[in-house]
């Protein structure tokens with residue numbers, strides 16, 4: 248039988264970013280069960296060992312295959328295999344949790360891809376291709392439990408201000424990285440305002456715009472992003488870090504977000520509701536930071552701070568440290584809007 252999952256992860260030297268992300272993924276049921284049951288073994292196409300997947304699953308087994316949360320799991324083996332796969336992550340400097348999440352999901356996906364290896368060409372198919380055709384093409388190359396759960400499709404619409412030609416491009420995403428609107432210190436914004444800013448029409452001048460298909464040259468145009476295909480799990484990255492020419496700064500603006508019934512309908516073709524189940528937090532500054540997680544299970548929410556796990560109440564979840572939010576599609580029926 249399965250345990251409570253309320254087990255901490257040892258910090259093995261500035262690895263709080265890893266511990267926080269692993270706890271969030273460990274509470275992603277569709278991924279957890281897949282790992283615990285080792286369902287990837289008969290599924291994967293590649294003949295190579297799924298080394299990272301095995302090591303990741305072993306960590307999850309340590310977190311879930313125990314009866315009481317008196318133990319702590321050491322992620323050392325998993326981390327060293329991850330660093331072999333992504334050498335960029337070696338060294339003991341503070342790492343970015345969202346970057347780690349992207350690399351981890353990408354590497355896991357590569358190991359458990361159900362499709363044979365197909366060489367990717369730099370040039371994507373014609374811009375006029377329909378979103379559905381693009382998605383089919385994506386699944387012909389990339390198909391795994393990671394894709395089932397986390398992959399969505401983003402539409403980028405360009406409108407040429409010279410000839411009024413519209414064109415769409417479609418990209419796969421595994422997380423939405425949202426800008427945070429500027430506020431004076433002590434100010435407060437909502438997740439909706441971040442989403443609005445993300446999907447707001449943007450004017451591109453000639454130098455920064457792509458070629459207009461009809462004018463056959465770079466022209467002033469407007470660009471707008473929207474969600475074309477919603478994933479099961481939507482990972483929302485609140486982009487608190489801004490890189491300027493000389494330094495990186497962090498926004499500590501408080502962003503409020505709904506725990507249930509996040510409605511992404513205004514940003515895509517269908518009304519889907521999402522419920523929050525995990526949060527990755529970042530406390531402190533750019534150089535001196537600490538990552539923690541809050542995750543929900545059948546019995547409520549817990550605060551995961553490396554090896555320590557303590558229950559928290561729902562009203563303690565929203566802080567100005569929220570950095571990556573994990574929402575799952577709720578069972579409420581979706582209604583077609585457009």
Ligand SMILES: [Zn+2]
Nearest residue numbers: 407410459462
């Ligand atoms: Zn044009």
